[in-house]
Amino acid sequence: MAKQPLAPTHKPVTLRGDYSLAGADYTVPQAWESYTAAEHAVWRTLYTRQIDLIERYAAPEFVAGAHALNASAERIPRMDETNQVLEQATGWRVVAVPGLIPEEQFFAHLAARRFPVTRWIRRVDELDYLSEPDIFHDFFGHVPLLTNPMFARFMQAYGEAGPKAIAAGALPMLARLYWYMVEFGLIATPAGLRVYGSGILSSQGETVYSIEDPRPHRIAFDLERVMRTAYLIDDFQRTYFVIDSFEQLFRAGYDTDFAPIYSRYGATAPIAAGVVLPTDSLRSAAQSPT
Ligand SMILES: [Fe+2]
Numbered sequence: 001m002a003k004q005p006l007a008p009t010h011k012p013v014t015l016r017g018d019y020s021l022a023g024a025d026y027t028v029p030q031a032w033e034s035y036t037a038a039e040h041a042v043w044r045t046l047y048t049r050q051i052d053l054i055e056r057y058a059a060p061e062f063v064a065g066a067h068a069l070n071a072s073a074e075r076i077p078r079m080d081e082t083n084q085v086l087e088q089a090t091g092w093r094v095v096a097v098p099g100l101i102p103e104e105q106f107f108a109h110l111a112a113r114r115f116p117v118t119r120w121i122r123r124v125d126e127l128d129y130l131s132e133p134d135i136f137h138d139f140f141g142h143v144p145l146l147t148n149p150m151f152a153r154f155m156q157a158y159g160e161a162g163p164k165a166i167a168a169g170a171l172p173m174l175a176r177l178y179w180y181m182v183e184f185g186l187i188a189t190p191a192g193l194r195v196y197g198s199g200i201l202s203s204q205g206e207t208v209y210s211i212e213d214p215r216p217h218r219i220a221f222d223l224e225r226v227m228r229t230a231y232l233i234d235d236f237q238r239t240y241f242v243i244d245s246f247e248q249l250f251r252a253g254y255d256t257d258f259a260p261i262y263s264r265y266g267a268t269a270p271i272a273a274g275v276v277l278p279t280d281s282l283r284s285a286a287q288s289p290t
Pocket of ligand 1: 137141142183
């Protein structure tokens with residue numbers, strides 16, 4: 001049996017996934033036939049309300065990916081069907097896992113162009129918040145952009161960077177890159193700021209807040225700044241970082257040697273979430289979606 005990983009939350013949580021069937025790479029069968037009608041109904045509720053919001057708030061590349069996956073509003077997706085689309089688009093696959101998995105195995109999956117997707121779905125009384133990712137977050141939030149070649153290459157580069165960060169004792173700095181740029185990233189488009197981060201796009205409230213609310217700071221992407229910034233786990237973010245393009249993100253992740261950044265800042269305290277530095281370039285949220 002695989003070792004159960006720790007959850008990245010402030011309060012201790014008991015992971016609900018069944019890890020007893022997980023292999024050394026933590027994958028399990030999706031067992032799609034075992035989902036109940038009530039579980040499909042939870043998917044329907046979440047999918048229906050979020051698919052309309054993404055048309056207004058998500059990056060065009062995310063919207064295109066969500067449509068290309070051809071996921072049904074009526075039922076939880078079948079990962080084998082998803083893989084037929086993904087493999088053709090970018091060579092990626094999704095694999096079912098019981099829930100959060102240890103960093104080493106997570107990085108290894110990404111480096112091999114496999115995205116781990118939790119197989120279970122939240123309960124109906126948890127539509128707006130749960131403390132660990134489920135299939136709605138992992139699939140709806142993450143998989144659409146894996147159809148985008150540039151973003152997909154960034155994700156692979158991120159996986160490849162993992163073992164080096166572990167060896168350097170710099171995992172928290174690399175994890176901030178994932179948090180801010182994969183889970184909570186914004187992108188500038190000719191029509192205004194749009195969302196591509198999975199943590200935002202799988203949350204109805206934060207999708208609107210991240211673009212419309214005047215309170216959070218929206219700071220132009222800077223790799224070192226991101227890697228030095230602490231983040232909030234159980235609340236909406238106070239700072240979002242804004243990329244200009246997925247190529248910019250890929251280039252920063254792929255072309256940069258992180259080792260000097262780790263040695264320069266690894267021993268210093270992170271910049272608090274919500275702080276604006278004199279060197280930051282702020283992006284306006286004034287141009288909201290129509
Ligand atoms: Fe996620």
